[in-house]
Amino acid sequence: MIEQEEKQKPLNFFQDSGGKKGILAWITSTDHKRIGLLYLYSLSVFFLVGVTLGLLMRLELINPGKDIVEAQTYNGFFTLHGVIMIFLFVIPGIPAVFGNIAMPLMLGARDVAFPKLNLLSWYLYIFGAALALSTLLVGKGAPDTGWTFYAPYSIKTGTNVTMAVFAAFILGFSSILTGLNFLTTIHRMRCEGMTWFRMPLFAWALYATSWIQLLATPVIGITLLMIAAERTLGVGLFDPTLGGDPILYQHLFWIYSHPAVYIMILPGMGVISEILPVFARRRIFGYTAIVYSSLAIAFIGYFVWGHHMFTSGMSGPARIIFSILTFLVAIPSAIKVFNWLATLYKGSIDLKPPMLFALGFIFLFLIGGLTGLVSGALATTVHLHDTYFVVGHFHYVMFGGTGFAFFAAIHYWFPKIYGRMYDIKAATRNFWIIFGGFNVLYFPMLWAGMMGMPRRYYDYLPEFHIPNIISTLGSWIVAFGIIMMIITLVKGFRNGKPVGKNPWNALTLEWQADSPPITENFEELPVVTEGPYEYKS
Amino acid sequence: MEKNHHIVGYITNIWVWVALVVLTIITITVAELDLQMLTVTVALAIATVKAGVVLAYFMHLKFDKIILTIFLGIVLLVFLSFIVLTFVDYSFRTTAI
Numbered sequence: 001m002i003e004q005e006e007k008q009k010p011l012n013f014f015q016d017s018g019g020k021k022g023i024l025a026w027i028t029s030t031d032h033k034r035i036g037l038l039y040l041y042s043l044s045v046f047f048l049v050g051v052t053l054g055l056l057m058r059l060e061l062i063n064p065g066k067d068i069v070e071a072q073t074y075n076g077f078f079t080l081h082g083v084i085m086i087f088l089f090v091i092p093g094i095p096a097v098f099g100n101i102a103m104p105l106m107l108g109a110r111d112v113a114f115p116k117l118n119l120l121s122w123y124l125y126i127f128g129a130a131l132a133l134s135t136l137l138v139g140k141g142a143p144d145t146g147w148t149f150y151a152p153y154s155i156k157t158g159t160n161v162t163m164a165v166f167a168a169f170i171l172g173f174s175s176i177l178t179g180l181n182f183l184t185t186i187h188r189m190r191c192e193g194m195t196w197f198r199m200p201l202f203a204w205a206l207y208a209t210s211w212i213q214l215l216a217t218p219v220i221g222i223t224l225l226m227i228a229a230e231r232t233l234g235v236g237l238f239d240p241t242l243g244g245d246p247i248l249y250q251h252l253f254w255i256y257s258h259p260a261v262y263i264m265i266l267p268g269m270g271v272i273s274e275i276l277p278v279f280a281r282r283r284i285f286g287y288t289a290i291v292y293s294s295l296a297i298a299f300i301g302y303f304v305w306g307h308h309m310f311t312s313g314m315s316g317p318a319r320i321i322f323s324i325l326t327f328l329v330a331i332p333s334a335i336k337v338f339n340w341l342a343t344l345y346k347g348s349i350d351l352k353p354p355m356l357f358a359l360g361f362i363f364l365f366l367i368g369g370l371t372g373l374v375s376g377a378l379a380t381t382v383h384l385h386d387t388y389f390v391v392g393h394f395h396y397v398m399f400g401g402t403g404f405a406f407f408a409a410i411h412y413w414f415p416k417i418y419g420r421m422y423d424i425k426a427a428t429r430n431f432w433i434i435f436g437g438f439n440v441l442y443f444p445m446l447w448a449g450m451m452g453m454p455r456r457y458y459d460y461l462p463e464f465h466i467p468n469i470i471s472t473l474g475s476w477i478v479a480f481g482i483i484m485m486i487i488t489l490v491k492g493f494r495n496g497k498p499v500g501k502n503p504w505n506a507l508t509l510e511w512q513a514d515s516p517p518i519t520e521n522f523e524e525l526p527v528v529t530e531g532p533y534e535y536k537s
Numbered sequence: 538m539e540k541n542h543h544i545v546g547y548i549t550n551i552w553v554w555v556a557l558v559v560l561t562i563i564t565i566t567v568a569e570l571d572l573q574m575l576t577v578t579v580a581l582a583i584a585t586v587k588a589g590v591v592l593a594y595f596m597h598l599k600f601d602k603i604i605l606t607i608f609l610g611i612v613l614l615v616f617l618s619f620i621v622l623t624f625v626d627y628s629f630r631t632t633a634i
Contacts, residue, residue, distance in 0.1 A: 215612060247626070302619075303618055317629045321625060
């Protein structure tokens with residue numbers, strides 16, 4: 001009987017290949033879950049390339065002077081490490097993977113609004129990524145400008161800047177299309193009864209993110225084209241010898257790249273807002289405040305770009321305005337953190353791996369956020385600008401924040417995606433290795449930066465030796481933890497215990513779908529009658 | 538009155554075209570004058586009016602739902618803030634020099 005019933009059931013999205021075979025069934029699929037997985041696998045490869053470059057940089061810095069590579073190679077390493085991690089992993093990471101896989105399910109929709117456009121976004125992503133990586137292999141080598149491509153050096157250097165800039169331009173298109181798709185999906189495809197304020201907070205976070213992707217990304221596109229025009233045609237936009245202004249480049253670059261920081265962190269915050277109520281068995285505290293804080297972060301985030309330029313020669317009044325605006329953006333961020341903590345209060349906390357990574361996020365993001373305020377204050381930033389303090393700060397935000405949220409998300413939605421559970425004990429151990437290693441790796445950077453060690457330098461003075469040794473040791477611990485995490489997840493995928501629809505007893509709609517979900521997500525579209533976090537505490 | 542029509546008449550289109558040509562002539566004329574700090578402001582203001590006319594008539598925004606105008610307004614506001622904040626830097630830098 002059961003077998004008969006199962007035969008009548010629609011195929012899940014792994015089984016339903018749309019009549020195609022092998023890799024074609026994947027790279028021509030317009031199913032949002034398959035596209036999400038395409039992103040997951042390709043992103044993971046690029047992430048590992050970025051990690052390898054980071055490890056090589058840390059190895060080079062274990063002692064003063066030359067250890068493994070020449071200075072020029074080191075410059076290429078840190079540029080590509082930044083380009084890969086920012087443009088190929090952190091920016092697309094959570095929206096492209098988990099936004100694609102989970103968001104339509106959470107909204108009770110059958111797919112995103114424009115499935116073909118969704119696939120095109122992935123193709124653009126792969127094309128941009130291939131172009132970025134090929135700068136290593138062709139021409140005069142990887143760009144050595146840092147991921148920010150600051151003019152006038154980026155105009156003058158003989159390395160492959162034009163190609164890398166073009167890669168970032170293509171990746172921007174991918175980002176814009178994903179944003180457009182998600183905005184339309186959220187506006188038009190919510191199931192019956194899902195009003196705006198019954199929408200899960202992850203979807204709200206993606207909504208705010210998508211607006212940034214749509215409005216800010218074109219600015220970087222134009223800026224990068226201006227760099228290319230200046231390099232190839234000699235137009236005097238940024239080069240002072242041609243009458244251009246290098247600070248104009250910094251303005252244009254950061255008009256996009258600072259809002260992009262919120263493209264990176266907002267979806268991560270959305271993931272945390274999903275996980276905490278499930279594993280604390282509590283209704284989320286301050287749902288509306290979290291929604292508005294997401295929108296406020298997205299909005300204020302447009303106006304704080306100048307804090308990257310405090311020591312660039314920008315005028316005094318502009319510096320004061322940007323510093324005040326920077327402090328303003330801390331308010332909605334803090335609202336989120338306080339609401340998360342209040343959600344935990346008196347909850348029945350279950351320290352499963354997704355919850356551990358979520359708590360790790362809060363702890364590390366707090367350090368990242370507070371060190372951000374130190375860098376955003378005009379007096380202290382003069383001392384700390386372009387030191388390892390800033391490197392430590394943004395790794396606490398980007399890796400400790402977005403990276404940990406990504407790991408939390410994969411551990412949270414893994415049973416939904418694959419229909420199997422990983423080894424909880426091993427995953428818990430992996431969390432502690434990564435969390436411990438993370439702090440050994442990045443905390444000494446804050447310390448070295450306070451002592452005045454400049455960033456992006458190939459060599460350093462002997463007084464910075466100890467923090468650098470500790471930091472390099474930390475990099476090995478983190479790398480070991482990441483390898484163990486991958487092994488645990490792959491083992492879970494192959495031999496994990498099959499799970500039902502809802503192993504975490506969560507209330508959002510994706511947990512009403514099968515694990516793995518069927519091709520069109522639901523046999524019958526759900527009807528929503530209450531909010532997504534009505535846990536009876 | 539025109540809100541009831543989705544097809545803009547030839548006469549209106551011609552007037553819009555004339556307005557765009559006149560505004561272009563003004564842009565070129567103003568560029569010849571030495572307005573110093575105001576040069577960019579004036580050029581951007583004229584360009585904004587021209588874009589507004591194109592959006593309203595040629596792209597039918599005037600005859601569409603108000604929500605689209607509101608969304609566009611927010612985008613323009615954000616864009617305007619980019620320019621204002623950047624020029625806060627430039628104008629004070631110029632004075633200092």
